[in-house]
Amino acid sequence: MKPIFLVGYMGCGKTTMxxxxxxxxNISFIDLDLFIEARFRRSVKDIFNxxxxxxxxxxxxxxxxxxxxxxxVIISCGGGTxxxxxNMEYMNSRGTTVFLNASHExxxxxxxxxxxxxxxxxxxxxxxxxxxQFITEAMKQRVPHYTKASLIFDSSYLxxxxxxxxxxxxxxxxxxxxx
Numbered sequence: 001m002k003p004i005f006l007v008g009y010m011g012c013g014k015t016t017m018x019x020x021x022x023x024x025x026n027i028s029f030i031d032l033d034l035f036i037e038a039r040f041r042r043s044v045k046d047i048f049n050x051x052x053x054x055x056x057x058x059x060x061x062x063x064x065x066x067x068x069x070x071x072x073v074i075i076s077c078g079g080g081t082x083x084x085x086x087n088m089e090y091m092n093s094r095g096t097t098v099f100l101n102a103s104h105e106x107x108x109x110x111x112x113x114x115x116x117x118x119x120x121x122x123x124x125x126x127x128x129x130x131x132x133q134f135i136t137e138a139m140k141q142r143v144p145h146y147t148k149a150s151l152i153f154d155s156s157y158l159x160x161x162x163x164x165x166x167x168x169x170x171x172x173x174x175x176x177x178x179x
Contacts, residue, residue: 001027003073003095004175007088007146009139010079010120011110012102013155013167018076020168025175027072032081036063044078045121057084068094082145092150096175099146100155107135151175 004021006014015031022029033044036059040047047056060078064087067075082088082097091097102110110116112131117124123131153171157163 001025001072003068003070003075003091005068005091005095005097005149006074006076006100007082007091007097007149008079008100008102008155009107009135009142009146010123011107011116012079012100013158014076014100016158016164017100017155017168017171018074020164021171022074024168024172025074027074028070029074029076030067030070031076032060032064032067033078035067036060039063061085061087065090079142082148083142088145088148092148096151097149098171098175099149099152101146101152102154102158103156104132104135104139106156106158108132111135 006018008014018029018031036047037043040059042050044056047059051059057080060081061084064075064077064081067073068090077087077091082091088097108128108131111120111123112128117126123134126134151174153167153174155167158167
């Protein structure tokens with residue numbers, strides 16, 4: 001099976017759905033950011049600080065092309081991955097891309113949780129009002145890239161294990177049927 005690439009904004013459920021879908025389909029799961037961190041033995045934050053965004057995006061570009069050659073794998077991409085270079089076109093040429101499209105309300109609810117904020121320095125100090133505006137502005141820039149995906153899937157309902165299981169089954173059926 002060709003790779004399945006999950007794309008979407010932070011908090012949309014790429015890791016949650018990726019892990020669940022990999023178990024459901026009995027294939028491997030790779031979180032691109034974690035793969036980069038393991039390879040470089042540095043956090044994404046540290047790589048950004050040391051090399052700047054351009055340096056990080058070059059690493060991301062190279063690693064995406066490495067893991068994009070794997071078979072039987074689900075790859076959860078960073079929120080910005082599809083927006084740089086020709087990454088979205090590359091992913092579409094290599095496998096199936098899925099835009100996990102969560103509602104603004106779901107993104108705000110998930111990203112305003114203190115633990116979610118703490119692991120994302122870019123939003124850590126934002127009030128909920130500032131966070132809401134930040135999401136709106138970022139989505140205006142990113143949605144044109146995300147919507148190039150082969151499949152758009154509503155990931156607004158991942159709040160408990162039964163919703164994750166139901167969403168996983170629905171997405172797996174769509175992937176298997178090719179629609």
